[in-house]
Amino acid sequence: MAFRLGAQSLARLKGVHPQLVRVVQRAIEISAVDFLVLEGVRTPQRQRELYAQGRTKPGDVVTWTLTSNHFVKSDGFGHAVDLAPWPIDWEGPTRFPKFDAISRAMFAAAEELGVKIRWGADWDGDGKPRERGETDSPHFELGA
Ligand SMILES: [Zn+2]
Secondary structure, eight states, X not given: OOOOOOHHHHHHTTTBOHHHHHHHHHHHHHOSSOEEXXXXXXXXHHHHHHXXXXXXXXXXXXXXXXXXXXXXXXXXXXXXXXXXXXXXXXXXXXXXXXXXXXXHHXXXXXXXXXXXXXXXXXXXXXXXXXXXXXXXXXXXXXXX
């Protein structure tokens, strides 16, 4: 069983660093759960809107910073993607296992391709997701 990225997911990878795109494209082939790309390159304007959410606009706080690895970097590419299980499941009891399955596929793909990545649910990379209350399960970015 292999999943495929839909047209919208592929469009959202435009402008993302080619190494990270390759990881996502390999991950979907080996993932145990289907997923989609929510966001790739983000503009500073969009980040300001996200930052306002939960502060000066309604909603939950979703970001703590006005900078982002989703921005286009000096190499001309965005360095982050947000992925979510398909069908989307933000609230259900299975959401974390599904995000974890995506993460396993992403790290396996990254290893295979020799690309270093970081995950927003495990910033220190010790394999224990959300141990410090990390909330960014959809987020993957190129590592140093
Ligand atoms: Zn992100």
